[in-house]
Amino acid sequence: GDKVKQSPSALSLQEGTNSALRCNFSIAATTVQWFLQNPRGSLMNLFYLVPGTKENGRLKSAFDSKESYSTLHIRDAQLEDSGTYFCAAEAMSNYNVLYFGSGTKLTVEP
Amino acid sequence: NSKVIQTPRYLVKGQGQKAKMRCIPEKGHPVVFWYQQNKNNEFKFLINFQNQEVLQQIDMTEKRFSAECPSNSPCSLEIQSSEAGDSALYLCASSLLGNERLFFGHGTKLSVL
Numbered sequence: 036g037d038k039v040k041q042s043p044s045a046l047s048l049q050e051g052t053n054s055a056l057r058c059n060f061s062i063a064a065t066t067v068q069w070f071l072q073n074p075r076g077s078l079m080n081l082f083y084l085v086p087g088t089k090e091n092g093r094l095k096s097a098f099d100s101k102e103s104y105s106t107l108h109i110r111d112a113q114l115e116d117s118g119t120y121f122c123a124a125e126a127m128s129n130y131n132v133l134y135f136g137s138g139t140k141l142t143v144e145p
Numbered sequence: 146n147s148k149v150i151q152t153p154r155y156l157v158k159g160q161g162q163k164a165k166m167r168c169i170p171e172k173g174h175p176v177v178f179w180y181q182q183n184k185n186n187e188f189k190f191l192i193n194f195q196n197q198e199v200l201q202q203i204d205m206t207e208k209r210f211s212a213e214c215p216s217n218s219p220c221s222l223e224i225q226s227s228e229a230g231d232s233a234l235y236l237c238a239s240s241l242l243g244n245e246r247l248f249f250g251h252g253t254k255l256s257v258l
Contacts, residue, residue, distance in 0.1 A: 066244065066245070068244075068246065068247065070249070075251060076234055076236075076251055076252040076254065077249070077250075077251045077252070078236065078238075078249035078252075079249075080246060080247060080248055080249070083245060083246040119186070121186075121188075123188075123247075125243075125244040129201075130243055130244060131190070131193050131200050131201040131243075131244070132190045132201070132244075133178075133180075133188075133190070133244055133247065135186075135187075135188035137185070137186050137187070138186045
């Protein structure tokens with residue numbers, strides 16, 4: 036079964052609005068990373084998280100290891116935020132592997 | 146954001162042919178990973194290295210895939226005999242320490258006809 040469930044699978048936002056993406060883990064996640072993949076395939080690392088929160092500009096992410104979830108909040112969405120967002124978790128069972136969610140395809144419209 | 150360089154960007158092979166792709170990790174990063182991303186956005190870990198040493202590889206990698214990270218040369222991933230199911234985006238990533246903050250390259254998109 037899915038070790039990392041990511042939702043929603045697709046999302047459409049108007050410029051300037053806010054939204055949140057979520058990942059639920061069925062593994063004992065120890066760290067989480069969030070990536071943005073552009074249409075050409077390049078994966079950009081947005082956050083690396085131990086349990087807690089981080090903020091970078093209009094993005095804010097949280098990871099709760101006890102409740103087994105992570106969120107990515109996007110504030111004041113811009114056109115360049117469009118792409119596919121992936122979360123990925125490291126688990127106690129295997130520190131060599133990242134377990135990826137299936138992605139959220141975000142489209143920001145003018 | 147990332148300085149991981151992957152070549153070629155696109156690779157087209159016939160079934161049974163060898164397919165080789167290369168990766169230059171970010172400078173100073175001793176840990177290198179290869180992942181396969183299929184058209185359904187499923188990521189599969191293939192192999193990882195610490196410097197030149199293999200840390201872990203999956204069964205698929207052991208049988209038809211070969212990979213290496215020689216010192217002072219690009220890392221490489223080679224499929225000995227390509228199959229249609231190997232068509233995917235192959236992503237190389239590097240890090241300073243384990244899974245701590247991975248930086249990915251643009252990937253090599255392999256199409257096996």
